[in-house]
Amino acid sequence: MNVEIVPSNVTANGSISFKDGNPVIQFIIGEQDRMLLGQSVRFTGKFRTLLTSASSSTSGTSNLAMSEKLGVYSTIDTLTIKSQRTGQTLESIRHYNRFLSSYLPAINSLDDNMTHLYESALILPSYEAQTQSVVNIPSSSSTQNHFCMNLPCGLLSGGNPIPLMAEAVGGLLIELHLSPDSQVFHTMADGDSGSYSESLYEFSDVSLVAELAEPEPDMLRQMKSQPSGTYEYNSLSSYYQTINSANGIINFQLGLSRVLGVFANIIPASHINNLLYDGLATLYPTNNDGTSADIKELFFTRNGSKFPIDFNINTLQQTDAKNKVVDSQIIYNYMNAISKFADITRTTIGPVNSRLSDSVRFDKDFADGGCAFGVGVAFDNISDQGVDFRNVNFGINMSLDLTTDSPQAFFVFVHSKNTLVFGPQGMQVVQ
Amino acid sequence: MDMSNAPKEDPDNFDGEVQETMVERQAVPPNVPNLLRVSPMDTTTSTDVETSILDPVVKSDTFCRFVFLNKGILHSHSKITLGLTAPDANTRFFSPNVGIHQLVSRCALKVGTKTLQEIDGYNFLSAYKSLFISNEHQKEREQVQSGRSVAHEFRYDNSDDINGGVGNDTQSFFYGLSNGREYRDHTGASFTAMTPDLEVHQWADIKNTPVFQIALSELFPMLKQTQLPLYMMQEQVSVELHFDPVNVNRAQAPSGTATATYAINQDELKLIADYIYYPQEMMTAYANANQTITLNHFDYRHSKVSVSSTTDDGQTRIRNLGGAGRIVTKVITGLQPDLATSDLQVTNKFCSISPEAKYSFGEAPAATKFNGSLTVNLKYNDRFLYPVDVTNPARQFHNTAQAEGMVPFVTREEFCAEGTALTGDEFMGYAQNSGDDADEVGVNGRFNWLSYRLNRNERVNTRGIEYFYKYDGLGNGGNFTQRSWLELAKLTTISNGFATTTLL
Numbered sequence: 001m002n003v004e005i006v007p008s009n010v011t012a013n014g015s016i017s018f019k020d021g022n023p024v025i026q027f028i029i030g031e032q033d034r035m036l037l038g039q040s041v042r043f044t045g046k047f048r049t050l051l052t053s054a055s056s057s058t059s060g061t062s063n064l065a066m067s068e069k070l071g072v073y074s075t076i077d078t079l080t081i082k083s084q085r086t087g088q089t090l091e092s093i094r095h096y097n098r099f100l101s102s103y104l105p106a107i108n109s110l111d112d113n114m115t116h117l118y119e120s121a122l123i124l125p126s127y128e129a130q131t132q133s134v135v136n137i138p139s140s141s142s143t144q145n146h147f148c149m150n151l152p153c154g155l156l157s158g159g160n161p162i163p164l165m166a167e168a169v170g171g172l173l174i175e176l177h178l179s180p181d182s183q184v185f186h187t188m189a190d191g192d193s194g195s196y197s198e199s200l201y202e203f204s205d206v207s208l209v210a211e212l213a214e215p216e217p218d219m220l221r222q223m224k225s226q227p228s229g230t231y232e233y234n235s236l237s238s239y240y241q242t243i244n245s246a247n248g249i250i251n252f253q254l255g256l257s258r259v260l261g262v263f264a265n266i267i268p269a270s271h272i273n274n275l276l277y278d279g280l281a282t283l284y285p286t287n288n289d290g291t292s293a294d295i296k297e298l299f300f301t302r303n304g305s306k307f308p309i310d311f312n313i314n315t316l317q318q319t320d321a322k323n324k325v326v327d328s329q330i331i332y333n334y335m336n337a338i339s340k341f342a343d344i345t346r347t348t349i350g351p352v353n354s355r356l357s358d359s360v361r362f363d364k365d366f367a368d369g370g371c372a373f374g375v376g377v378a379f380d381n382i383s384d385q386g387v388d389f390r391n392v393n394f395g396i397n398m399s400l401d402l403t404t405d406s407p408q409a410f411f412v413f414v415h416s417k418n419t420l421v422f423g424p425q426g427m428q429v430v431q
Numbered sequence: 432m433d434m435s436n437a438p439k440e441d442p443d444n445f446d447g448e449v450q451e452t453m454v455e456r457q458a459v460p461p462n463v464p465n466l467l468r469v470s471p472m473d474t475t476t477s478t479d480v481e482t483s484i485l486d487p488v489v490k491s492d493t494f495c496r497f498v499f500l501n502k503g504i505l506h507s508h509s510k511i512t513l514g515l516t517a518p519d520a521n522t523r524f525f526s527p528n529v530g531i532h533q534l535v536s537r538c539a540l541k542v543g544t545k546t547l548q549e550i551d552g553y554n555f556l557s558a559y560k561s562l563f564i565s566n567e568h569q570k571e572r573e574q575v576q577s578g579r580s581v582a583h584e585f586r587y588d589n590s591d592d593i594n595g596g597v598g599n600d601t602q603s604f605f606y607g608l609s610n611g612r613e614y615r616d617h618t619g620a621s622f623t624a625m626t627p628d629l630e631v632h633q634w635a636d637i638k639n640t641p642v643f644q645i646a647l648s649e650l651f652p653m654l655k656q657t658q659l660p661l662y663m664m665q666e667q668v669s670v671e672l673h674f675d676p677v678n679v680n681r682a683q684a685p686s687g688t689a690t691a692t693y694a695i696n697q698d699e700l701k702l703i704a705d706y707i708y709y710p711q712e713m714m715t716a717y718a719n720a721n722q723t724i725t726l727n728h729f730d731y732r733h734s735k736v737s738v739s740s741t742t743d744d745g746q747t748r749i750r751n752l753g754g755a756g757r758i759v760t761k762v763i764t765g766l767q768p769d770l771a772t773s774d775l776q777v778t779n780k781f782c783s784i785s786p787e788a789k790y791s792f793g794e795a796p797a798a799t800k801f802n803g804s805l806t807v808n809l810k811y812n813d814r815f816l817y818p819v820d821v822t823n824p825a826r827q828f829h830n831t832a833q834a835e836g837m838v839p840f841v842t843r844e845e846f847c848a849e850g851t852a853l854t855g856d857e858f859m860g861y862a863q864n865s866g867d868d869a870d871e872v873g874v875n876g877r878f879n880w881l882s883y884r885l886n887r888n889e890r891v892n893t894r895g896i897e898y899f900y901k902y903d904g905l906g907n908g909g910n911f912t913q914r915s916w917l918e919l920a921k922l923t924t925i926s927n928g929f930a931t932t933t934l935l
Binding site: 001002003004040042044045046056057058059060109111112114115116118119120122124126127128129130132133134136137138139140141142143145146147148149205209211365366367 | 565566567582583585587601602603604605606788789790791792793794795796797798799800801802804816817818819823824825826828829832833838839840841842843844846847849850851852886887
């Protein structure tokens with residue numbers, strides 16, 4: 001059966017925006033004797049952008065823009081899924097929009113972005129076309145932009161139906177934490193960012209739609225009679241760190257036991273929440289004048305030793321500084337960390353959008369959905385059981401030409417397996 | 432990381448020439464023997480494929496019938512070739528979203544006097560089915576095979592005089608159709624004044640009498656899952672094609688070219704039948720072990736109703752689609768223009784028109800600038816399919832994807848006329864960014880096919896399925912026909928060489 005759920009914290013006028021003090025949208029899929037088909041869950045509604053609370057963005061007079069490769073996804077900063085019955089957090093992805101800025105281009109082709117993702121999430125991989133057709137759409141004060149998008153995450157994308165019974169998950173509480181307007185928007189020009197300090201985005205008529213499966217009575221009886229159960233899913237943990245030297249080192253205690261891969265995307269820290277720049281771009285490391293801080297050498301460590309690649313990735317720029325092509329070893333390992341490389345049959349990442357940046361405008365003029373750079377490494381593409389990082393550190397080490405004062409923000413995402421255990425004593429997420 | 436927002440089937444494998452691709456497409460009923468499954472076999476058994484080129488036993492400008500020889504196992508990707516005779520020396524083309532399929536208005540697969548599968552309105556239904564073929568696939572393969580070529584490319588500006596820096600050639604306000612050719616200046620004006628136009632390839636131009644082909648599994652979706660064991664069948668197995676009797680439905684003329692009379696090229700009507708053979712003892716043993724074979728599959732029931740652009744606009748209508756007493760798994764609907772000159776459009780009638788967009792690129796937002804809307808719901812067994820009527824076109828898009836298990840590869844403008852990114856450049860002389868009215872010629876709003884998965888696993892009661900719909904803001908350029916198909920569960924049994932078939 002189909003269900004449509006309106007937010008439990010709906011506002012009086014039905015519109016929701018970060019700027020007007022509604023930074024969280026909360027949906028409750030109640031406890032019931034049904035199973036949720038996670039892949040059918042969609043966040044749906046209407047979306048519009050405003051120059052100020054009283055005026056819409058207009059073609060020809062406004063330079064307001066948003067990330068063309070994320071569309072409406074750019075507005076979600078954190079996705080949290082909890083058990084309704086216990087309040088236990090089952091999955092929480094911070095920096096959700098930055099995760100998707102790596103994930104979506106890696107597994108969707110240009111045609112996917114131009115067709116079904118354009119209809120469902122207002123993604124259109126041309127910065128100008130997306131601006132004119134979504135941000136400046138002439139219907140922004142009437143029918144607005146409609147969207148109906150899935151929420152990629154381990155729990156909902158796992159494929160197995162999620163039992164909503166009191167004996168299992170006990171209903172779900174899904175929270176979308178909205179991103180600040182200054183992170184969602186940027187100007188396409190170079191000096192007018194001050195004109196957009198009052199700009200905002202706004203949702204209306206939002207709901208969560210999904211399909212529920214009703215188990216046969218015998219099966220339901222059997223499920224409810226089981227004293228305990230488990231539900232396994234892939235999940236993401238996110239971390240944040242900056243580097244500001246020619247010897248970039250990232251080091252974390254992950255505390256996860258079944259880590260499948262780690263990937264990171266990068267942006268100058270000054271671009272975050274800055275209307276002058278696209279805060280959701282995934283740039284090559286850059287100096288403060290926009291020139292690329294060429295990565296000369298890269299390796300990954302586990303507990304201080306090189307792992308899983310037991311050699312240095314020596315890039316093309318190590319021997320040829322004029323080469324503007326991102327080293328294919330970096331891109332290969334990055335994509336392989338997001339999804340098994342051999343399984344990626346459709347992708348937007350290519351030479352056009354993964355070249356080195358060399359402009360003070362940074363990502364604003366990239367074609368094919370904007371810059372699509374990142375670093376990463378997969379740990380286990382064979383057994384799919386992951387590598388234990390409970391008590392040992394993970395590290396990224398790189399030598400790069402970061403010769404100016406330009407702190408680079410690394411958004412690190414760790415892909416691991418989780419197990420949800422539920423029983424009479426409650427539930428627990430085993431990471 | 433498996434978090435894809437698209438269904439997991441590989442969209443490149445729609446036609447499944449590579450046999451491996453068909454394995455995971457849909458679950459084959461467990462009672463279908465391995466030998467008949469469309470899948471690779473885990474065996475070292477030698478397989479022979481014999482190809483016969485069959486002429487129709489009956490052919491005319493409106494009908495043809497092919498009869499198979501009862502030998503071997505019929506390969507589901509056997510092909511029927513067909514084309515039109517060039518009416519004159521002018522360029523003409525098949526619609527890029529249906530290709531050669533637009534010639535076939537009805538197809539039937541018969542065994543003896545029994546009809547295993549019959550699809551009425553096939554050329555319209557194929558417009559819906561074609562949504563789910565990826566752009567890359569259409570551009571690179573279907574364009575040559577069947578003439579379908581819906582793909583897209585950004586229309587980049589000249590790098591000389593745009594914002595964003597010297598030499599910047601990444602700015603693109605629009606996208607347009609793409610078939611591998613360059614847009615050309617058909618007006619002969621200067622670069623800034625020209626209206627770029629995309630034309631079909633020379634080899635696809637009807638004046639050059641192209642011959643395209645349709646796979647049997649596309650005509651008869653039941654063959655996507657199973658292959659007919661012709662050698663075990665005692666009755667005559669035949670394929671019947673009815674060609675669209677309406678002349679203007681058969682092809683399109685570019686802008687500025689008059690309508691012509693289109694005749695089926697009967698010399699090119701062929702069935703290229705592939706018969707699969709395994710070692711004789713294996714086939715004999717299989718036939719002895721499977722005296723009775725049951726096949727679960729679907730049939731499609733077509734119905735249509737007229738929709739007035741004036742009296743029906745803004746009114747909630749309830750239409751009974753039938754299906755009483757049947758197991759119905761899916762409902763497909765679309766709205767087509769009723770226009771005597773439909774061959775002077777890109778998509779002809781083989782489209783589904785969305786409510787109209789009352790704005791265009793670059794206009795300032797205002798309350799008068801809005802999209803028309805379509806509100807829908809289905810009711811069967813006294814309950815609605817959706818708890819609240821669905822108006823959001825993006826959600827209708829999602830419902831269609833859920834029903835088909837695959838996302839439609841069409842853009843927002845093409846699906847619901849929302850947005851301004853579709854180019855005003857032309858395809859065969861027709862502005863692409865028009866189309867959301869019966870008398871408009873482009874592809875804007877021309878792919879508004881909706882389908883619904885009836886997901887409650889219930890047999891429809893005697894009241895049948897009721898379709899609730901309300902168009903708000905239909906274009907008033909002409910009237911429409913709303914076509915619908917029910918996907919009905921059907922059971923075919925082949926027992927001792929004789930087939931019986933019945934709707935469940």
